[in-house]
Amino acid sequence: MVTAALGATNRLHFIARKGLMKSNPLVQPVIRAYSTVIDREHFGLADFRQMLDVVGRKRLVFIFPEGTTRHRVDAKGGAVYFASAAGKRILPINIRAVGPYPPKYPFQFPRVTVSIGAPIAVADLEGEADVRRSEKLRDMSERLMKRVDSV
Numbered sequence: 001m002v003t004a005a006l007g008a009t010n011r012l013h014f015i016a017r018k019g020l021m022k023s024n025p026l027v028q029p030v031i032r033a034y035s036t037v038i039d040r041e042h043f044g045l046a047d048f049r050q051m052l053d054v055v056g057r058k059r060l061v062f063i064f065p066e067g068t069t070r071h072r073v074d075a076k077g078g079a080v081y082f083a084s085a086a087g088k089r090i091l092p093i094n095i096r097a098v099g100p101y102p103p104k105y106p107f108q109f110p111r112v113t114v115s116i117g118a119p120i121a122v123a124d125l126e127g128e129a130d131v132r133r134s135e136k137l138r139d140m141s142e143r144l145m146k147r148v149d150s151v
Helices: 002-006 018-022 028-034 045-057 078-086 133-150
Strands: 012-017 035-038 060-062 093-098 111-116
Touching: 002 012, 002 093, 002 111, 012 018, 012 028, 012 045, 018 028, 018 035, 028 035, 035 045, 045 078, 078 133, 093 133
Parallel strands: 012 035, 012 060
Antiparallel strands: 093 111
């Protein structure tokens, strides 16, 4: 859906969690072709370097700030951190599903709406300067999610 919304010439690169590689074997080649796989549960230096490389090298990197596609999960600081480290702006994309989610295979799919907002500079998400880095990233991620929700 997002690829269609952004246009076929804008090839998206996704960040995928390692657990997805254990899912349906038919999906694994697609994940390998269009994603960088990280170990979210045991995120280490190799994953960190891999993320920095991907965010700096690829044109459009798709990261769920919540770290999942589930609803009502607090955003983590990774998307803001890596955008800042790579000097990239963030494109807020709101994906709304109405109907069975997750989809009930083989024939029940939700109706999906994809809304795209204006790019956001990481500096536009900053608030108080006197808080710890982890708190600052969390606050910035919350501001990002408010912007995504308003798209």
